[in-house]
Amino acid sequence: AQSVTQLDSHVSVSEGTPVLLRCNYSSSYSPSLFWYVQHPNKGLQLLLKYTSAATLVKGINGFEAEFKKSETSFHLTKPSAHMSDAAEYFCVVTDLVTGTASKLTFGTGTRLQVTL
Amino acid sequence: GAGVSQSPSNKVTEKGKDVELRCDPISGHTALYWYRQSLGQGLEFLIYFQGNSAPDKSGLPSDRFSAERTGGSVSTLTIQRTQQEDSAVYLCASSPSYTLRNEKLFFGSGTQLSVL
Numbered sequence: 001a002q003s004v005t006q007l008d009s010h011v012s013v014s015e016g017t018p019v020l021l022r023c024n025y026s027s028s029y030s031p032s033l034f035w036y037v038q039h040p041n042k043g044l045q046l047l048l049k050y051t052s053a054a055t056l057v058k059g060i061n062g063f064e065a066e067f068k069k070s071e072t073s074f075h076l077t078k079p080s081a082h083m084s085d086a087a088e089y090f091c092v093v094t095d096l097v098t099g100t101a102s103k104l105t106f107g108t109g110t111r112l113q114v115t116l
Numbered sequence: 117g118a119g120v121s122q123s124p125s126n127k128v129t130e131k132g133k134d135v136e137l138r139c140d141p142i143s144g145h146t147a148l149y150w151y152r153q154s155l156g157q158g159l160e161f162l163i164y165f166q167g168n169s170a171p172d173k174s175g176l177p178s179d180r181f182s183a184e185r186t187g188g189s190v191s192t193l194t195i196q197r198t199q200q201e202d203s204a205v206y207l208c209a210s211s212p213s214y215t216l217r218n219e220k221l222f223f224g225s226g227t228q229l230s231v232l
Contacts, residue, residue, distance in 0.1 A: 004158075006158075034220070036223075041225070042225060043119070043120070043207075043222075043223040043224055043225045043226065044207070044209070044221075044223035045223070046220040046221070049220065090158065090159065104149075104159075104161070104221070105161070106151070106158040106159035106160075107158050108157055108158040109158055
């Protein structure tokens with residue numbers, strides 16, 4: 001079984017300050033982890049993914065996330081927030097056993113607000 | 117190239133009526149997913165199609181929900197005798213292959229279903 005917990009439903013930061021969106025996961029196998037972003041009235045877009053390669057993953061728009069197995073975490077960070085980063089962010093986990101169909105388990109989302 | 121297209125974008129219906137939601141995946145994508153996003157909730161997996169294989173229906177919440185995928189392309193999600201708790205955004209996603217470890221999902225913008 002797999003699950004993902006996003007610890008904050010809402011995060012507010014000032015423009016130019018760092019962003020931290022927290023995510024913890026539970027997985028029976030070696031997981032793949034993703035962060036998706038959903039801007040208002042737009043479809044979900046993949047930000048970055050971890051698939052058992054480098055534990056520090058860089059994504060689009062300056063975001064990155066670090067896979068920490070000991071802490072079962074995959075927190076999303078960005079050094080300096082921009083107004084355009086305001087959106088809903090979803091942490092996602094999948095247990096994939098090669099050769100079988102799989103599905104993603106989504107967290108409940110974190111709404112990021114960026115203020116001037 | 118067009119992305120994943122969903123129609124209608126908004127659907128208002130009366131309790132007890134049937135509704136059909138349509139998804140046009142990206143051409144050539146063999147995997148197609150339906151998710152439901154309720155207010156304040158994460159994405160809830162509904163059903164998954166992969167090529168000509170039998171679909172994974174494990175996420176369908178009741179027998180009022182069904183989906184089909186014709187010709188390995190367009191998919192229709194049908195909800196019979198709609199209830200108010202069915203109100204949500206229904207998201208469709210497609211992927212080039214059945215293995216998600218190195219692939220990403222491409223999401224449509226969703227259908228906002230409101231049951232009065």
